[in-house]
Amino acid sequence: MTVTLQLNGERVAFDADPQTPLLWVLRDSAFLTGTKFGCGIAACGACTVHLNGAAVRSCVIPLQAASGAEVVTIEGLPKAAGLPRDTLHPLQSAWIAAQVPQCGYCQSGMIMAAAALLKAKPVPTDADIDAAMTNICRCGTYPRVRAAIHSAATAMATAAPAPTSTQGVAS
Template sequence: MPESSLRVFSLNVNGELRKVKAAADTPLLWILRDELQLTGTKYGCGVGVCGACTVHENGSAVRSCQITVSSAAGRAFTTIEGLAAKTDQLHLHLHSCQQAWIDEDVAQCGFCQPGMIMEAAALLSKHSRPTDADIDSTMSHHVCRCGTYQRIRQAIHRAAEMQSAKPSTGTKTGAKTGGKS
């Protein structure tokens, strides 16, 4: 048996230090999905053109399919699973984007939406009241084959309003899905 080419890498994911044994060129996307079972980050293209694998690094949106685990080592990332603030074992404070997505009934198949939400959350952390043009230029790096763009735009405006109304991120969940609007 030849010596293993795999190495151990440490990275911070959703506030926890995680150690993974992997090939150095493994994209962060596959580390998250296959090794850490954080499957909210989606594989859509693997070549950085669809946005489904978007995660945060220091609040900025990055494509996890374009970052190798060796370069990710020592860095800190947040995935869709870590976007909401956990208040205790049972309750989450959804991020305002997540809540706005529910309020605007954005999702159809929903597959692209974690990536969309991560991008939108990063946008709002830099532009508290983005214009339609800001939204279009940022979100156009993502693909939604269900074409939910109009509702995404509305949801981002709504999230911006929620954030400006309440500086602390997030709103109380238990937010009824499937309720009447």
């Protein structure tokens, strides 16, 4: 069966068993290996991608559930944010600056979960971050993750264009 979806801004079709986990289609058919296999039961979050803007664990999402949907992987995160080609997303830059990665295995999933958080809550509290970041980091870099998310939130807020509406502005 052929399943068509938007992958990192491009319309793509996959001829695969519709029950194949999205993770394996991304890795083995689209050759996007930034999304990692960790547990296979949606517990660790290494496989986190965005499906129609929501952070999901792709190891348990069947390909057919993504039919017609917008899927964004770590490779497409900057483009999805409207950034120029070969540019890092502010979260990726913050991750590097805060020296979050140790082994690095969970990091793409963590960044994808953090991007969904910042989309929903542009200025998250520590409690918001703790509640949203359910990904497992075996190296225990959680304090650095929190610092990087706060740093990215600040960078994204200062980089946001000024409102163009003149509504409510006195002439």
